[in-house]
Amino acid sequence: xxxxxxxxxxxxxxxxxxxxxxxxxxxxxxxxxxxxxxxxxxxxxxxxxxxxxxxxxxxxxxxxxxxxxxxxxxxxxxxxxxxxxxxxxxxxxxxxxxxxxxxxxxxxxxxxxxxxxxxxxxxxxxxxxxxxxxxxxxxxxxxxxxxxxxxxxxxxxxxxxxxxxxxxxxxxxxxxxxxxxxxxxxxxxxxxxxxxxxxxxxxxxxxxxxxxxxxxxxxxxxxxxxxxxxxxxxxxxxxxxxxxxxxxxxxxxxxxxxxxxxxxxxxxxxxxxxxxxxxxxxxxxxxxxxxxxxxxxxxxxxxxxxxxxxxxxxxxxxxxxxxx
Amino acid sequence: xxxxxxxxxxxxxxxxxxxxxxxxxxxxxxxxxxxxxxxxxxxxxxxxxxxxxxxxxxxxxxxxxxxxxxxxxxxxxxxxxxxxxxxxxxxxxxxxxxxxxxxxxxxxxxxxxxxxxxxxxxxxxxxxxxxxxxxxxxxxxxxxxxxxxxxxxxxxxxxxxxxxxxxxxxxxxxxxxxxxxxxxxxxxxxxxxxxxxxxxxxxxxxxxxxxxxxxxxxxxxxxxxxxxxxxxxxxxxxxxxxxxxxxxxxxxxxxxxxxxxxxxxxxxxxxxxxxxxxxxxxxxxxxxxxxxxxxxxxxxxxxxxxxxxxxxxxxxxxxxxxxxxxxxxxxxxxxxxxxxxxxxxxxxxxxxxxxxxxxxxxxxxxxxxxxxxxxxxxxxxxxxxxxxxxxxxxxxxxxxxxxxxxxxxxxxxxxxxxxxxxxxxxxxxxxxxxxxxxxxxxxxxxxxxxxxxxxxxxxxxxxxxxxxxxxxxxxxxxxxxxxxxx
Amino acid sequence: xxxxxxxxxxxxxxxxxxxxxxxxxxxxxxxxxxxxxxxxxxxxxxxxxxxxxxxxxxxxxxxxxxxxxxxxxxxxxxxxxxxxxxxxxxxxxxxxxxxxxxxxxxxxxxxxxxxxxxxxxxxxxxxxxxxxxxxxxxxxxxxxx
Numbered sequence: 001x002x003x004x005x006x007x008x009x010x011x012x013x014x015x016x017x018x019x020x021x022x023x024x025x026x027x028x029x030x031x032x033x034x035x036x037x038x039x040x041x042x043x044x045x046x047x048x049x050x051x052x053x054x055x056x057x058x059x060x061x062x063x064x065x066x067x068x069x070x071x072x073x074x075x076x077x078x079x080x081x082x083x084x085x086x087x088x089x090x091x092x093x094x095x096x097x098x099x100x101x102x103x104x105x106x107x108x109x110x111x112x113x114x115x116x117x118x119x120x121x122x123x124x125x126x127x128x129x130x131x132x133x134x135x136x137x138x139x140x141x142x143x144x145x146x147x148x149x150x151x152x153x154x155x156x157x158x159x160x161x162x163x164x165x166x167x168x169x170x171x172x173x174x175x176x177x178x179x180x181x182x183x184x185x186x187x188x189x190x191x192x193x194x195x196x197x198x199x200x201x202x203x204x205x206x207x208x209x210x211x212x213x214x215x216x217x218x219x220x221x222x223x224x225x226x227x228x229x230x231x232x233x234x235x236x237x238x239x240x241x242x243x244x245x246x247x248x249x250x251x252x253x254x255x256x257x258x259x260x261x262x263x264x265x266x267x268x269x270x271x272x273x274x275x276x277x278x279x280x281x282x283x284x285x286x287x288x289x290x291x292x293x294x295x296x297x298x299x300x301x302x303x304x305x306x307x308x309x310x311x312x313x314x315x316x317x318x319x320x321x322x323x324x
Numbered sequence: 325x326x327x328x329x330x331x332x333x334x335x336x337x338x339x340x341x342x343x344x345x346x347x348x349x350x351x352x353x354x355x356x357x358x359x360x361x362x363x364x365x366x367x368x369x370x371x372x373x374x375x376x377x378x379x380x381x382x383x384x385x386x387x388x389x390x391x392x393x394x395x396x397x398x399x400x401x402x403x404x405x406x407x408x409x410x411x412x413x414x415x416x417x418x419x420x421x422x423x424x425x426x427x428x429x430x431x432x433x434x435x436x437x438x439x440x441x442x443x444x445x446x447x448x449x450x451x452x453x454x455x456x457x458x459x460x461x462x463x464x465x466x467x468x469x470x471x472x473x474x475x476x477x478x479x480x481x482x483x484x485x486x487x488x489x490x491x492x493x494x495x496x497x498x499x500x501x502x503x504x505x506x507x508x509x510x511x512x513x514x515x516x517x518x519x520x521x522x523x524x525x526x527x528x529x530x531x532x533x534x535x536x537x538x539x540x541x542x543x544x545x546x547x548x549x550x551x552x553x554x555x556x557x558x559x560x561x562x563x564x565x566x567x568x569x570x571x572x573x574x575x576x577x578x579x580x581x582x583x584x585x586x587x588x589x590x591x592x593x594x595x596x597x598x599x600x601x602x603x604x605x606x607x608x609x610x611x612x613x614x615x616x617x618x619x620x621x622x623x624x625x626x627x628x629x630x631x632x633x634x635x636x637x638x639x640x641x642x643x644x645x646x647x648x649x650x651x652x653x654x655x656x657x658x659x660x661x662x663x664x665x666x667x668x669x670x671x672x673x674x675x676x677x678x679x680x681x682x683x684x685x686x687x688x689x690x691x692x693x694x695x696x697x698x699x700x701x702x703x704x705x706x707x708x709x710x711x712x713x714x715x716x717x718x719x720x721x722x723x724x725x726x727x728x729x730x731x732x733x734x735x736x737x738x739x740x741x742x743x744x745x746x747x748x749x750x751x752x753x754x755x756x757x758x759x760x761x762x763x764x765x766x767x768x769x770x771x772x773x774x775x776x777x778x779x780x781x782x783x784x785x786x787x788x789x790x791x792x793x794x795x796x797x798x799x800x801x802x803x804x805x806x807x808x809x810x
Numbered sequence: 811x812x813x814x815x816x817x818x819x820x821x822x823x824x825x826x827x828x829x830x831x832x833x834x835x836x837x838x839x840x841x842x843x844x845x846x847x848x849x850x851x852x853x854x855x856x857x858x859x860x861x862x863x864x865x866x867x868x869x870x871x872x873x874x875x876x877x878x879x880x881x882x883x884x885x886x887x888x889x890x891x892x893x894x895x896x897x898x899x900x901x902x903x904x905x906x907x908x909x910x911x912x913x914x915x916x917x918x919x920x921x922x923x924x925x926x927x928x929x930x931x932x933x934x935x936x937x938x939x940x941x942x943x944x945x946x947x948x949x950x951x952x953x954x955x
Binding site: 015016017018019020021022023025026028029035044050051072073075101102103105106108109113114115117118119122123124125126127131132133134137139140141142143144146147149169170172173220221222223224225228248251252254255256257260262300301303304305308 | 339345354358367375376382386387400404466469476484488491499588595596597604607725726733
């Protein structure tokens with residue numbers, strides 16, 4: 001029997017935390033099935049192929065590249081362009097590549113304020129001459145270079161053409177496997193689709209009982225012990241479920257935590273933060289402007305709450321430069 | 325001088341590289357371990373409600389999110405001046421120990437193990453978990469996947485997601501456990517103790533039983549005497565979740581013991597322009613550069629450091645293993661970098677034993693697991709031992725509990741200076757007089773940093789090893805030789 | 811000074827109240843600056859926060875949202891309740907993004923208040939003119955500066 005040729009696969013991480021890698025390890029025994037079906041040609045975190053090896057490949061040589069991590073430095077961007085050229089299919093894998101994720105919160109600040117805080121201001125730093133990391137440094141032995149930090153964190157799709165998006169921080173292992181099976185079986189949806197998630201919101205998978213949401217007060221989740229059976233939003237805890245794409249299994253509400261929105265916007269919603277703002281405002285039970293303002297005034301950090309994961313992908317992308 | 329760039333190596337949360345400079349005789353004048361990335365957590369958490377930091381800060385590292393989560397929750401407890409109910413404390417520790425079993429197992433088998441099981445000079449294509457499984461058998465491979473998986477199942481049971489779980493809450497934990505869940509955890513813990521003993525045995529057979537590896541462990545190239553740091557309980561035994569931070573000097577004498585809020589008086593961070601990562605050091609000793617010894621403020625915070633800084637282990641079989649460890653290596657403290665692997669396996673055993681103890685604690689199913697904070701929030705420090713080192717979260721908030729200032733000293737960061745020195749030492753010891761540089765040599769340089777289990781080493785997958793390429797340029801800057809892993 | 815900045819202002823107004831006022835203002839030849847582009851929606855409750863953000867992202871220097879007076883004027887009974895539940899959050903969100911609150915006005919103008927509409931267009935235009943252009947997309951072109 002002729003051996004089916006193996007899929008040529010690449011995996012790469014840009015400005016990420018490694019969680020997407022661990023999510024792949026959480027495939028557990030299925031990893032061995034993946035290994036049978038695919039040749040991994042590039043995976044800097046695990047294999048010995050260099051950037052030079054990728055550069056030497058013909059364009060489009062790799063069938064699929066799973067790219068996780070946001071674009072935060074010049075090196076991240078260079079790798080995004082390189083891997084786009086060398087891959088037939090480029091997948092934005094995980095929330096950072098898809099919408100910016102937590103590193104995207106840096107878009108509420110700028111490069112200078114970050115550098116100042118980390119290298120000059122924190123109480124433990126001992127830096128009397130105010131040394132900051134430099135793109136190039138002349139050392140006694142020679143020159144050393146490091147990538148340039150950008151002001152703005154970008155998604156993969158904002159720097160290059162992306163074929164598919166796998167949401168989640170991280171994507172859940174059962175969804176990763178579903179995406180892998182779709183790739184191996186050649187059953188991929190139209191280009192630009194979100195894969196590895198469902199077409200509804202987190203509420204659809206959440207087992208909590210929902211009645212009618214009429215909130216007179218919002219609570220921060222350490223302020224009350226919520227009833228374990230009923231909808232968290234109905235109890236006044238801001239839960240991003242109504243404005244978050246489903247498919248994760250609604251794991252967080254099962255352990256009494258509100259959804260924070262890591263699977264990104266639901267289908268047909270461009271700006272998750274705006275959608276979540278609307279969703280949260282819509283459950284407020286107020287008869288006057290003053291009452292409404294007071295109730296929503298309990299939400300102390302709209303930007304960080306509504307755009308926890310999707311700031312770079314949002315309509316405004318970042319806070320105004322020079323804001324702080 | 326000629327420059328050899330090893331680019332990339334994997335690191336904390338993305339990438340790293342090593343620039344090696346050769347003098348005219350072909351000896352290594354210096355080698356720099358460079359971290360080329362920064363995300364700025366210490367800045368962008370400003371303005372966030374502090375109780376959201378246990379959700380935000382785990383995204384510093386998806387391999388040890390539980391460590392950040394726990395340090396963050398403890399810092400929040402301190403900010404809100406809230407007492408945690410006893411059952412919640414035990415549940416947090418239980419959760420944390422399950423994480424330790426999973427994480428240390430991942431490192432030992434998937435990352436470090438192949439070097440020893442398959443061999444440092446083995447063909448790169450075999451020097452990975454698959455090669456390891458071929459060597460030791462599918463049964464062992466299945467055992468490892470199962471052991472790691474079961475520990476992760478405990479994480480999922482308590483924290484929802486298995487990566488970036490959410491379990492802790494300021495004032496307690498999010499849920500209590502039922503008797504059914506407790507019984508499941510106990511059954512898993514029993515298996516994990518057996519698995520830890522199996523792993524220790526494997527280490528003895530394959531590493532200690534091999535004279536070449538023993539020589540490598542004891543060699544000067546891989547020996548680095550510095551100060552050592554770790555969390556200890558009231559009896560000075562290793563504790564991952566809580567206690568005081570103890571630092572011993574290179575001779576093993578206690579140098580300082582401090583409570584979390586005192587960390588500012590003990591640790592300072594040095595900055596170099598050629599890397600985004602800072603170099604923590606002991607303030608009272610001072611920054612003397614990348615040098616070892618008692619007069620340099622460089623310290624290590626690794627499993628080995630924890631064993632060096634403590635007087636013993638809190639569980640019986642781990643204590644036996646601890647005694648065997650020091651008896652074999654000639655007493656305390658041990659300065660052999662590769663012995664960190666052994667210390668790590670001993671910690672798996674301690675974690676599993678302690679997990680079993682807690683899972684059978686009579687209080688563990690008590691439903692009272694949260695206290696609601698009532699005091700005004702202001703400032704707090706939370707410290708835990710991350711698998712990779714002492715982890716410190718320090719938050720200052722306004723009166724509404726929004727973060728105003730944040731400072732973080734992260735596990736691997738503690739070790740930046742020692743890792744840089746170990747790498748330089750390995751490069752200087754192994755590259756001499758312009759000799760031919762083999763792939764195995766590159767791997768041995770890698771073994772110098774891999775022992776520390778830096779976050780970059782940990783995030784790897786099941787197959788393969790880290791990419792290395794050595795590019796050798798002559799004095800004109802022309803490329804004369806390229807050696808890369810096959 | 812040469813080349814005075816002409817603000818570009820987008821106004822989302824409800825059909826039954828504020829649009830009627832704006833229409834009356836026009837018919838009555840009340841003087842209004844040309845800077846305000848009116849977008850008519852059936853109810854202020856139709857205005858999603860995303861519209862406001864999009865307006866700024868696409869180049870607006872200022873945004874107005876206006877509908878029927880609560881509690882009783884809304885043609886759809888309580889569409890404007892949705893408005894006053896959302897807008898305080900939008901204001902604070904914009905502030906966190908560095909968009910000054912003087913660039914965003916939300917309120918109520920009934921069909922009979924044509925003069926109030928005309929006054930608003932004048933005052934708001936001048937307020938935004940004093941702040942200068944927002945030019946949101948320009949900062950996205952920056953990489954490191």
